[in-house]
Amino acid sequence: MIKFRKNIWEFANPNNFLSIANKIVPLFLILTIITLSVGLVWGLFFTPEDYRQGSSVKIIFIHVPTAFLAINIYFMMFLASIIWLIRRHHVSLIAAKSAALIGLIMTLSAILTGAIWGKPIWGTYWAWDPRLTSFAILLMFYLGYLSIWQAMKFSDKIGDLSSWLCIVGSIFALLSRYAVFFWDQGLHQGPSLSLDKEENIDNVFYFPLIICIIGFVLLFLTLLLIRIKTEIQKRKINILLNARDG
Amino acid sequence: MKLNFHLLKYELLFALANKGILLSTSFFIILILIVGIGFGQIGESSEKTLLAIIWIAISLSSLLSIKTMFQEDFDDGTLDLYVLSNTSIETIIFIKSIVHWITTNLPIIILIPLISFPLGITIYHSILICLVMLLSTPALSFISTIGAALTLGEKGGNLLISIFILPTFLPIIIFGMKISLLIANSTYDIMAHLILFALSLICIAITPFITSLIIKIHYT
Numbered sequence: 127m128i129k130f131r132k133n134i135w136e137f138a139n140p141n142n143f144l145s146i147a148n149k150i151v152p153l154f155l156i157l158t159i160i161t162l163s164v165g166l167v168w169g170l171f172f173t174p175e176d177y178r179q180g181s182s183v184k185i186i187f188i189h190v191p192t193a194f195l196a197i198n199i200y201f202m203m204f205l206a207s208i209i210w211l212i213r214r215h216h217v218s219l220i221a222a223k224s225a226a227l228i229g230l231i232m233t234l235s236a237i238l239t240g241a242i243w244g245k246p247i248w249g250t251y252w253a254w255d256p257r258l259t260s261f262a263i264l265l266m267f268y269l270g271y272l273s274i275w276q277a278m279k280f281s282d283k284i285g286d287l288s289s290w291l292c293i294v295g296s297i298f299a300l301l302s303r304y305a306v307f308f309w310d311q312g313l314h315q316g317p318s319l320s321l322d323k324e325e326n327i328d329n330v331f332y333f334p335l336i337i338c339i340i341g342f343v344l345l346f347l348t349l350l351l352i353r354i355k356t357e358i359q360k361r362k363i364n365i366l367l368n369a370r371d372g
Numbered sequence: 373m374k375l376n377f378h379l380l381k382y383e384l385l386f387a388l389a390n391k392g393i394l395l396s397t398s399f400f401i402i403l404i405l406i407v408g409i410g411f412g413q414i415g416e417s418s419e420k421t422l423l424a425i426i427w428i429a430i431s432l433s434s435l436l437s438i439k440t441m442f443q444e445d446f447d448d449g450t451l452d453l454y455v456l457s458n459t460s461i462e463t464i465i466f467i468k469s470i471v472h473w474i475t476t477n478l479p480i481i482i483l484i485p486l487i488s489f490p491l492g493i494t495i496y497h498s499i500l501i502c503l504v505m506l507l508s509t510p511a512l513s514f515i516s517t518i519g520a521a522l523t524l525g526e527k528g529g530n531l532l533i534s535i536f537i538l539p540t541f542l543p544i545i546i547f548g549m550k551i552s553l554l555i556a557n558s559t560y561d562i563m564a565h566l567i568l569f570a571l572s573l574i575c576i577a578i579t580p581f582i583t584s585l586i587i588k589i590h591y592t
Contacts, residue, residue: 263539263542266538266539267539269535270535270536270539273532273535273536274522274532274536277526277528277532278526283589283590283592286586286589287522287586287589290518290522290582290585290586290589291522291536294518294540294582295539295540298515298539298540298542298543299539301542301543301571302539302542302543302546304543305542305543305546305547305571306546308547308564308567309546309550
């Protein structure tokens with residue numbers, strides 16, 4: 127039974143975290159499967175074709191959620207790094223480390239689906255358009271963050287270094303994004319969804335898209351929890367092995 | 373203040389004695405020529421490509437000697453004394469970055485008119501581009517100290533520095549290239565110059581503090 131907890135920081139204890147994660151991972155998995163299958167089946171098979179783009183419009187149901195996640199996972203890593211630097215909770219550091227690979231794959235799939243969509247509509251797989259360029263920039267920062275973990279062995283010091291790298295990377299990724307957008311607004315259409323805009327995309331596409339985004343976020347959370355669990359257990363094994371070898 | 377000038381003088385003399393200047397300028401010239409010859413083979417030798425090559429070459433060569441910036445002091449214990457001493461470590465990083473800029477980027481900037489004139493940029497435009505670089509390259513030196521601090525005490529750090537730091541050069545490179553293009557097309561945009569200069573100043577103001585925080589991680 128889950129006890130009532132005073133504040134959120136109690137989850138920072140790896141054992142508390144593991145006991146809760148073990149309970150909610152299956153739930154998240156089932157929810158992910160349900161929402162993703164509902165969203166994707168509705169989106170891909172039960173929406174009309176766009177009058178200009180034809181059936182290629184349906185790639186939006188994968189492209190928009192992955193692009194949304196690609197940006198927000200980096201933001202999540204930024205927050206987790208700050209939490210690690212201020213409050214020194216290991217789960218936070220491990221969360222940042224585990225999210226990086228998922229974020230890289232989301233970035234790649236957003237670029238790939240965009241390229242597949244771009245060929246029939248724009249006539250090219252890739253253009254140095256500001257939005258596309260900012261995804262290329264994001265990809266570079268993900269690779270930089272992952273390579274610090276690849277190159278060095280896990281320790282608290284490397285945790286600090288990687289957190290600073292993530293923070294510096296976020297600042298410069300944002301600066302680069304605005305530097306790119308300073309010169310032109312580009313080929314890519316504006317955001318499909320926004321809270322402050324009167325006119326979003328048509329409701330026919332809007333509802334399945336929202337379900338797809340929720341499904342992809344749940345997918346990310348499930349994968350993240352599984353990866354954090356694995357990482358905690360890996361670190362436990364390492365500590366035991368070190369203790370045995372003296 | 374007097375101590376800082378002494379440190380600046382000492383660092384400068386030390387860097388000059390290491391013959392780093394010759395290495396970085398040779399690297400720059402070889403890179404320009406290699407890429408220029410490569411583009412020449414596929415018939416792409418316009419002014420635009422030359423500008424891009426110059427910017428990429430200057431950002432690569434400013435990373436060339438960055439690894440030694442703190443590594444030697446870290447190995448022989450000078451950095452320990454700096455961290456323990458009264459002088460703020462930010463000042464030391466500031467001085468070291470300036471010395472790095474004087475010894476690697478400044479000679480290259482002086483070389484640019486000489487090398488770009490025979491390759492097809494008019495002498496007037498190349499002097500203007502030099503002025504733009506004079507304003508923006510200090511930021512490159514200051515940003516790359518972050519990479520030097522991150523890979524302190526790490527073997528094979530040079531590759532890691534390039535992976536970490538080259539993406540962070542992007543704002544400067546994007547603005548620098550666009551402005552150089554405007555200059556080459558004989559158009560002028562004061563806003564872009566001001567923003568590039570502001571970016572450079574922000575980097576100079578912030579990076580010594582970030583770098584000092586990262587260096588202190590190695591001493592906890």
